[in-house]
Amino acid sequence: MRIKNLNLLNFKNYEEESLEFSDGVNILTGNNGSGKTNLLDAIHFLSMSKSAFHSSDNQSLKRGESFFSVFGTFNKNNTDYLISTLFQAGKKIFQADKKNYDKITDHIGRFPLILVTPYDTDLIREGSEERRKFFDSLFSQIDKNYLLSLIRYNHFLKQRNSLLKQFAEKRYTDFDLLESYDEPILEEGFKIFSWRKNLIKEFLPLFNNTYDLLTHRKENVSLTHQSDVADPEFKITYKNAIQKDLILERTTKGIHKDDYQFLIEGQSIKSTGSQGQQKSYVLALKLASYHLLSKYSHTKPLLLLDDIFDKLDEERIISLLKMIDGDDFGQILITEAKLERSMEYFKNIKKQIRIFNISKGKILSIQNV
The missing domain is CATH 1.20.1050.90 (RecF/RecN/SMC, N-terminal domain)
Structure with a gap:
């Protein structure tokens, strides 16, 4: 399973943005506060119907805006599914292929995901x-x-x-x-x-x-x-x-x-x-x-890794990358502030790598490695 694309409107620090992902490893790089983690959270929103970091949907609204929308295309078993959410006036609409769910619980588990964050030590x-x-x-x-x-x-x-x-x-x-x-x-x-x-x-x-x-x-x-x-x-x-x-x-x-x-x-x-x-x-x-x-x-769930290198020694980082480069893992999205450091670790990765350079809620450049 993979996510092919992601589209944001008034989500957190993103006014409007669209991304096309690699089937392999996607590295989201940029300074702290640029919006890297917000992209992972948008994907989490589409998978789990809610933010990974906030209990209230209001907290995902871009400051000064009255609504946000997130939609993306997932591919599972060679079939595309358009998943979308719209939040406006305190109400959330969640859809699959432009059809509302009778119960939002019917969505949980359809597009499985694991998110790793620096807060996991909590x-x-x-x-x-x-x-x-x-x-x-x-x-x-x-x-x-x-x-x-x-x-x-x-x-x-x-x-x-x-x-x-x-x-x-x-x-x-x-x-x-x-x-x-x-x-x-x-x-x-x-x-x-x-x-x-x-x-x-x-x-x-x-x-x-x-x-x-x-x-x-x-x-x-x-x-x-x-x-x-x-x-x-x-x-x-x-x-x-x-x-x-x-x-x-x-x-x-x-x-x-x-x-x-x-x-x-x-x-x-x-x-x-x-x-x-x-x-x-x-x-x-x-x-x-x-x-x-x-x-x-x-299926192979999405694996989202937020700031994974923090507090891991080099030996464990290499072991981790060797694991996720194996056949047991599918599409991976990683946030990393220090691109030069990460590319040194990623030089032996077999999976296709796509790098997104992010600043202040904007995608500045995209590079395939």
């Missing part, structure tokens, strides 16, 4: 919510039923938490009403736990192998999935937590509290790993995600 440094979001995004691209189950779970969880707050304010508890939300929360929770458990089993060997290739087996790494739901008596534990839930005004047990522990040499990489090790770890997480997504989508 997966290690931040709390469990970041790690859940990462794996939920991956699993949602793999299986639409996972996404739908997660949406239902979050809906019932939100309603239950709202009830808990109301009961605290009114000093009255309707246990029968609470129970009407408990059953669907438990039902969807068990489904989601099963998906997570099974997919992590498949993910772990891919992750270990990828990390070994990146680092030449310098360290032993692992990860574990931690969940209250793993307890055979979880349903009882959930029910018994009702008094605590009422006091704290939120649901304290469930798959929304799951976490993933990231380990290096049997210890938490957050506390013992160097910056380089942490960067390698999250890069291996993303590349392993690519392989798992490729298996389930029966």
